[in-house]
Amino acid sequence: MGVRSLAYIRVESRDLEAWRRFGEQVVGAAVAPGSDDDVLLLRLDGRPWRFRIEKGDQDRYLCAGLECPSEAEWQQAIDRLRGAGVAVAEGDTEGARLRHVRGYVTLDDPAGNMIELVWGNIVAGTPFVSPVGVPAFITGEMGFGHVVLPTTCYDATRSFYKDLLGFGDSDEMRVHFPGGPEQGLGMSFMHAAGPRHHTVAVGEFPAPTGLIHTMVEVPTIDDVGMALDRAVAAGVHISSSLGRHTNDKMISFYMRSPTGFDIEFGCGGEQTDDWTKVTPTFTIKEDLWGHKWDFGG
Ligand SMILES: [Fe+2]
Known part of the structure; x- marks a missing residue:
């Protein structure tokens, strides 16, 4: 633990x-x-x-x-x-x-x-009220979401989170692209003691602002869709279209924060109440649908 x-x-x-x-x-x-x-x-x-x-x-x-x-x-x-x-x-x-x-x-x-x-x-003592009517963010015992961090020493970073901070493997993805290394670039998804599919992931990708992305979760697909509408109306760069991940089943889109890293805004993330019953997988396929990336803008 x-x-x-x-x-x-x-x-x-x-x-x-x-x-x-x-x-x-x-x-x-x-x-x-x-x-x-x-x-x-x-x-x-x-x-x-x-x-x-x-x-x-x-x-x-x-x-x-x-x-x-x-x-x-x-x-x-x-x-x-x-x-x-x-x-x-x-x-x-x-x-x-x-x-x-x-x-x-x-x-x-x-x-x-x-x-x-x-x-x-220590809790605030006053209820959270969203200024644009988001009914709630899914937090509580699961924390506010996850972070995906860059690393140039993949194995050592994975070991650090697992062996010293108590994380466990949820799954791993190898990302292949033309001209890239034959084994692809690793992305390792690790769960904390709570039910969220992953709280920290590490990826062998550069991140000039220090973070690949962070994620917030809302209750329904309508809450995600309305956030997408707000982002488009505000002229925020949409880094990835709406889609559903294969591993945590989250339906989400990604938008660029003012600092330059992405914020994944999603719903329906898979939860597990007993990690001992879950066998980590190391062969994640591409997303179920969507998540078309746009790195420009
Ligand atoms: Fe994510």
Whole structure:
């Protein structure tokens, strides 16, 4: 056991106003108290925030907050990391207050992706109300969604999440393209202790902004379709058309965030209540339908 879910992501942005418009009017997130000229906090549910957009000189993804279900499991994960020689920086009281958690530490995975390992969340105390009428985001025990991180050391990065943070294999995909390596490029989908199909995936793909994509989930296909309408109306680049994945069965589209990484917006993601009954597969086929990619724009 180890990580249960994705708690939040932090992003550095030169343009908080673009993120505010995108977050509220396209995603349907709510701007949270505590936002100011330097920080934009976006809520998706009863947590105080799920996206922390920080004003800076660059447009880049900063880190994922990965949540452990208890202090004991959090401490065990830290002990495993330190035992393996990973540098783990202690969080301080002010940092914990900003994150609305009881404790956190900061570290890098073998590919250099920053992670914050947290436990003990504090709820906002006020209900989430979407400014554009999204009825809810599917979060709770499953966290707010998933992140797909880049890596140039695929095997070491997979081992790190599995052996040190307690993730398990859900499945793996090999992506083949003309002129690419014969074995294709790997994309590994890993589940945390919760029911979501994958909370972290790592891919052998470059990601100039530091993140390949992050995913949010809504209850119905109508909620996805209405988000697609909002994105098109706002002139947001649609990176992938609507489609259904073969592995987690999610029906989704992908759109480009103001920082440049994609946000997958979907519904119907498969859930599993007992991972011991699931045999990982390593031969994912192409999507069931749709998901036609447009890397331009
Ligand atoms: Fe995804």
